[in-house]
Amino acid sequence: MAASSPTNTPSEVTPVDRTQHADRRRAATSSFIGTTIEWYDYFIYGTAAALVFPKVFFGNLSGSVALLVSLVSFAVAFILRPVGGAVFGHFGDKLGRKRMLLITLIGMGICTGLIGLLPAQQTIGVAAPLLLLFLRMVQGFMLGGEWGGAALMTVEHAPTHRRGLYGSTMQAGAPAGLLLSAGAFAAVSALPREQFLAWGWRIPFLVSFALLGLGLYIRLRVTEPPVFRKLSEESRTATLPIKELLANEKRKILILAFLQTAANVGYFLITVYALTYVTEEVGMSPTLASLGLVVGAAVDLCLQPVFGWASDRFGRRRVYAFGCAFIGVYAFPFFLLLDSGNGALVILAFSLGLGIGHAATGSLHGTIFAEQFPTRYRYTGASVAYQISGVISSAPTPALAAVLVATFGSAQFVAWYVVLAAVISLICTLCLRETFRANL
16 A cells, blocks of 8 residues: 655745745844944934033134034934935835845945044034034934834745734844943943043944944845735836825824834933933933933844834733823832932843833834834835924933923923823824734
8 A cells, every 4th residue: 555645734935935044044134233223323323412412613712502412413314314214115115125224324434434533523614513513414314214124024035923022123123232232331431531521422423334234144145025025026016106105194204203202211211311320410420321221222222122022912901001001100119219319229220211111112102103004105114204203202202301300400300201201102003903813
């Protein structure tokens, strides 16, 4: 009797399965590393805006005014982020995600390296801060296109039941980039203050040239997501993605633009303004402030995949609402911990704020925004909504916090600002359609 032919079982892995798995792994890895490099470039500017630029580029102004102007220079990048989102979103929806991600990576890397080469104001006068602002704005334009493409590259490759987990790996590039930038500044800030202000601060910016090469090598190996390839092969890509987006999704854009209010306010309060608050208002060393940021970023990095996994199991809205509520409740305790002047409590303050508040919300942004739009204009929709949110709530936070503390002499009103942001985000979360089981 002839032997029966073997039958396929669900547990067998086919060559197609292996190829899909490899594509997913490469997409997730490239998005994580590329996003890490992009946010490293972005965050070292934020750290330098708080600790260095008031003296190097705005030294002709008084202390508090120089700090305020420097923080405003950090915020100007957000103005061009929606423009970058619309431009790169348009071509990303027509030509593909991969090409746009290569352009944004190159643009961010070059701008960051050039900032490290800029002469100080004492050397070339007013041209120094003007050049700084120009490079910062180009950074914002590039990042406006980077985030949406990286989010889609990961989420569109992911299996439906694990999109939250896969999407969180891309979002984890933000705390990873923060971790690298904070670690770099923690190292150079250990130099004598004169050397740190003269040349030490430039080193983290110049490192960006080397990171650019690594990022390009990784991103060149990634393939386009299957859903976009199918759309392109069938010649069904949108002619004007922004036109279709505005015709069909105005309400959704509005909800998503304010959804991130709590996450943005909390995150940039901790990662930018809190450095100044700890050093100028509490009187602690910049090294300790940077250490607190490093530890907080590490906790954030480790917990983002946990919350991403939880959103696949319990839904995006439940996990996101938890994170928003935590940010609101934690606002006053955060400043109490900073005001203690105790090093361990300051590190704890950063760790809880980033490790719970930001990890529970930030981990889901890529997945939530990608799931809300159809493939034809997904890059444009996710990018525009996300970057408008940055203009509304990220950009003004560090400068507004500095004004409130300078005006009222305490952080009480800053904490109330965070509470208001949490309420806004919770309302938007309730208005959001649940998508964790939707098919892209």
